[in-house]
Amino acid sequence: MHWIDPDCLPEVKGTVERFLLNPHGEIDGFVITDNTQASVLVHTPPHMEAELTRQINAGDVVGVRGVRPRKADLIAAVAVTTASGADIVDRGPDHDREHPRIEKKKMSAEGTVRLSLFGPKGELRGALLADGTVVRIGPKEAEQVAKLLAPNAKIAVKGDGLETKHGRVLHAKEIGSGSGDLRPIKEAKPKPKPGHDPKHEAKPRHDRAEHA
Structure with a gap:
């Protein structure tokens, strides 16, 4: 279950335009149009996909409660209220859940x-x-x-x-x-751990006996 109580968060209402997909083909969000006709990006974790697609369709008016990160125009949803008034809450992932097997x-x-x-x-x-x-x-x-x-x-x-x-x-x-x-697109190299100096990495020892 999400550590934030959704009832303490402000609600943003809008009309669902479309779902969004991650590289595995799972739904990880959707776009809504608010009352000013602006498009609002909503992020949802993939483990909410089944409930979202079962209870929400494009054209539905929904309410979203979530948090806004500082550096992006986005709502990271904690709960979504459907047009019928049902609440879809982020209750955390099923630990046995795996990404779907897909052929790209x-x-x-x-x-x-x-x-x-x-x-x-x-x-x-x-x-x-x-x-x-x-x-x-x-x-x-x-x-x-x-x-x-x-x-x-x-x-x-x-x-x-x-x-x-x-x-x-x-x-x-x-x-x-x-x-x-x-x-x-160049793959980003992982950053070295703090305090780690590759110059000080242990070098493999070569036993003289091996070369005798």
Whole structure:
């Protein structure tokens, strides 16, 4: 169960436009239109997928209670109230839950970014294109190409992905401002642990007897 009591959080109401997918094809959020006609990005953990898709459809008016990270325009949902008044609460993942086994295929996409996509702590994780394609990139790699993932940016990507009844998602391996400008996305190297100096790593010993 989520450690935050949803009843203590303000509620944002809006009309569900569409669900969003992670690279595994799982739903990890949705977009709502609020009473000012602005699009609001809502993040939900994948373990809430079954309840969300069972009780919510595009066009439904829902209420969202959650927290807003400092560095992104996003609501990380703790609870969602359906049009019928039912509450879907983040009660934590099933520890036996695994990612679905899916067969990805080579995919490409090109167009204009409609919304930047973020993780629950506000980390940049991709973009929603104007045609509805969800582009996903690891948070460390996304920082390197943040300008291409900003709203109204022109973008082209290649990678692998899949299509489901809830939409199309592509995990980008190449990116550019157009199909003739594609370049590989460099995988971010893990940062060294604090206090760790690779120069002081123990070197393998070579026993003289081995070379006698």
